[in-house]
Amino acid sequence: MMMNGKDDYIIEVNHVSMCFNAAKEKVDNFKEYIIRLATRKLYFDEFWVLNEISFKVKYGEVLGIVGYNGAGKSTLLKIIAGVMKPSKGSVIRKGSMAPLIELGAGFDMDLSARENIYLNGAILGHSRKYISDKFEQIIDFSELHSFIDMPLKNYSSGMTARLGFAIATITEPDILIIDEILAVGDFKFQQKCHDKISSMLDNNTTVIIVSHSIDQIESLCTHAIWLENGDIKLMGDAKNICKQYRLS
Ligand SMILES: Nc1ncnc2c1ncn2[C@@H]1O[C@H](COP(=O)(O)OP(=O)(O)OP(=O)(O)O)[C@@H](O)[C@H]1O
Numbered sequence: 577m578m579m580n581g582k583d584d585y586i587i588e589v590n591h592v593s594m595c596f597n598a599a600k601e602k603v604d605n606f607k608e609y610i611i612r613l614a615t616r617k618l619y620f621d622e623f624w625v626l627n628e629i630s631f632k633v634k635y636g637e638v639l640g641i642v643g644y645n646g647a648g649k650s651t652l653l654k655i656i657a658g659v660m661k662p663s664k665g666s667v668i669r670k671g672s673m674a675p676l677i678e679l680g681a682g683f684d685m686d687l688s689a690r691e692n693i694y695l696n697g698a699i700l701g702h703s704r705k706y707i708s709d710k711f712e713q714i715i716d717f718s719e720l721h722s723f724i725d726m727p728l729k730n731y732s733s734g735m736t737a738r739l740g741f742a743i744a745t746i747t748e749p750d751i752l753i754i755d756e757i758l759a760v761g762d763f764k765f766q767q768k769c770h771d772k773i774s775s776m777l778d779n780n781t782t783v784i785i786v787s788h789s790i791d792q793i794e795s796l797c798t799h800a801i802w803l804e805n806g807d808i809k810l811m812g813d814a815k816n817i818c819k820q821y822r823l824s
């Protein structure tokens with residue numbers, strides 16, 4: 577990989593803003609209309625959850641994003657992953673990516689783990705042979721040997737997360753995007769994910785991780801962003817941001 581000049585950055589987030597439209601409520605009669613107009617409720621059908629967010633991520637950097645519920649963390653990750661288009665601004669990404677955002681989103685819950693591994697692999701653009709070669713490794717990592725032919729709808733959320741994590745990390749992507757999933761598995765699996773991420777870091781994988789576990793952010797991340805109401809409140813060295821966030 578080129579590591580000079582403009583190629584220093586693997587992800588560039590440029591003035592990203594996101595606006596959601598709340599479903600417009602039906603106003604049944606004139607009286608209600610007047611009440612709503614008076615209480616200004618009619619004006620609240622558009623709200624901004626991210627305001628002009630800009631930052632850059634260098635190759636091999638591990639960026640943590642912290643913030644209270646509803647701060648806009650997941651929305652930002654989805655925009656970075658390309659799952660969602662921002663209302664304003666843009667994101668430049670250079671490299672292959674494994675988004676661990678809505679685990680199970682790419683799964684068909686009526687199919688077994690075995691079938692989902694092939695399905696997901698195909699979605700990610702892998703050949704059948706490639707998936708067959710990696711199959712054992714995925715099952716080993718997820719420790720779901722006894723359950724590979726059971727439909728996913730009978731899996732616990734932790735089991736689904738294990739499978740999702742195992743599939744997404746098998747390819748050694750340039751960029752790994754993780755939203756909260758480590759919180760789903762039991763502590764042993766969390767440790768395993770933690771170790772896997774650490775080993776990927778040795779291979780220079782760039783990681784963006786959202787977590788409510790400040791300990792996790794502190795031990796894994798080099799840098800951190802604190803989001804508050806759609807704004808960057810603080811950005812910088814992970815240890816420092818975590819310290820400030822703990823004090824809040
Ligand atoms: N698809 C959507 N349509 C409308 N509003 C949305 C949508 N997705 C998110 N929001 C709103 O955007 C805001 C930010 O949500 P987001 O999920 O990004 O927060 P978060 O920081 O990930 O929170 P948490 O810590 O609870 O996971 C919230 O007010 C939420 O209700």
Ligand SMILES: [Mg+2]
Nearest residue numbers: 649650651755
């Ligand atoms: Mg979230």
